[in-house]
Amino acid sequence: MSNEVLKGQVGGISADQLRSYIERIEKLEEEKHEISEFVKDIFLEAKSSGYDPKIMRLILKQRKMDQDDIQEQEVMLDVYRRALGMELPDIEEAA
Amino acid sequence: MSNEVLKGQVGGISADQLRSYIERIEKLEEEKHEISEFVKDIFLEAKSSGYDPKIMRLILKQRKMDQDDIQEQEVMLDVYRRALGMELPDIEEAA
Amino acid sequence: MSNEVLKGQVGGISADQLRSYIERIEKLEEEKHEISEFVKDIFLEAKSSGYDPKIMRLILKQRKMDQDDIQEQEVMLDVYRRALGMELPDIEEAA
Amino acid sequence: MSNEVLKGQVGGISADQLRSYIERIEKLEEEKHEISEFVKDIFLEAKSSGYDPKIMRLILKQRKMDQDDIQEQEVMLDVYRRALGMELPDIEEAA
DNA sequence: AACGTTGAAATAGTTC
DNA sequence: GAACTATTTCAACGTT
The missing domain is CATH 1.20.5 (Single alpha-helices involved in coiled-coils or other helix-helix interfaces)
Structure with a gap:
């Protein structure tokens, strides 16, 4: 050892x-x-x-959710594309 | 206003x-x-x-804890285990 | 013992x-x-x-958020009132 | 339609x-x-x-784990602790 | 089938 | 000590 x-x-x-x-x-x-x-x-x-910290936290939360929504919209777009059978950018297309 | x-x-x-x-x-x-x-x-x-991240996290947690707290927790775990008749993990310490 | x-x-x-x-x-x-x-x-x-489980999860998430909003709306209304400078019920206005 | x-x-x-x-x-x-x-x-x-809820949670976690897994984890923790020169919690087992 | 990613659940810490 | 917030942990899911 x-x-x-x-x-x-x-x-x-x-x-x-x-x-x-x-x-x-x-x-x-x-x-x-x-x-x-x-x-x-x-x-x-x-x-x-x-200022009321509790309110401030709600505002911060709100602003964060707004930003997250922007990112989530990308996801939603993808989901809807799939749902509608649209072509996905990252899938190989047969020649 | x-x-x-x-x-x-x-x-x-x-x-x-x-x-x-x-x-x-x-x-x-x-x-x-x-x-x-x-x-x-x-x-x-x-x-x-x-390295196993899970073990690393346990190590980090223990290092954050006071040495006395670690021992106290171990003791209490032992007490509860005995009360419940659970097998105790006895680790052989190689000399 | x-x-x-x-x-x-x-x-x-x-x-x-x-x-x-x-x-x-x-x-x-x-x-x-x-x-x-x-x-x-x-x-x-x-x-x-x-059905696409991913879409279903989004729907579930959406419905959950909607319910949460209903409960939070009272608070949020207040938040926006404050943020927009509307009269605040609990703050003393200097004479 | x-x-x-x-x-x-x-x-x-x-x-x-x-x-x-x-x-x-x-x-x-x-x-x-x-x-x-x-x-x-x-x-x-x-x-x-x-009863201490924290200890109870640890007990519940251990009971969910396979006995072998518990021992393996203990062993690995011990190995990592030695490697780091951490004090080992040695609990005296009263006879 | 293992890997990383993601979202939910549990846990710990803080404030009132 | 009760409620709330933040962090951490765990499990499911799709992906490679």
Whole structure:
């Protein structure tokens, strides 16, 4: 076992590589968490300026859904094309 | 009222200020989303290197937990398992 | 310890009561699973009748969103009132 | 065409049949939702009886897993932990 | 048939 | 401690 540890190999896996993956992920998750804190701060600041965070969240949700709708329209187009038996762009057409 | 509208003041709140808050939050949320994509990429890369993402997630979860909490949880799991007569996963530790 | 087991008490908890909770939940989860199977069957049946499951899912999603909207409309109306500078019932207007 | 519409036939499909499929699915989804509510209630009841819902969920998860899978997961967790030099949760088993 | 993608369900965290 | 929101997890689906 000590040999494996010396080579950075434990249980058939490379400890260094695994550690690298894990730590990179932890780093990124930490960044996400910090950003979440910023967001929280903004909500607090807005609240102390008299805005209702709950309403703000609804607005944000609404704006996000609007954007999603744009993307979903693509999907719907595709679906309707299929439903109507229209040719699909990504299907090979026999020559 | 017309004055307020001209100044961007509506119903006693500044529309501009609200817009600023909203947009700052949307910006930060976008950053969070991008980071999430990076994390996803790392998991994919790790997977293609032979690591099991599921186990990695468990590891990440444990590393986030306090060492005492981990032990307490293990103990309680053990208690509940005994109460239910479940087989206990006993792992042989090779010397 | 054997005393505790005889009394159905293990680690300070009542084994019987715990088992009851666990088994009731497992029973309900099983029912949910069976229902999911039925749903799957219906999709399959519909598909073999010539309906596109993807379209059906979109319809279901749409109908669900419509119902959600009905419940949310009160709130959203208020949101838009605020956003558009309409009079707000709960905010004190400076004299 | 007017004939088809009168018969509930549009574009070669039966509107009534589609409606039937959709409504049956919605009914089943509703049942699933109600069962989920029951489950939630049981967790609440258990909690007020002194049981930890979190531990209960872990127990439920383990009971759903195959015994072999549990052990395999434990082993792999152990391997990864060693590779990362994490402390291992060793629980003393009282005789 | 495994893979990635996607959408729903569960879980955890936060606020009131 | 109850409700709500956000995140994470899990399962189904089509695709290659």
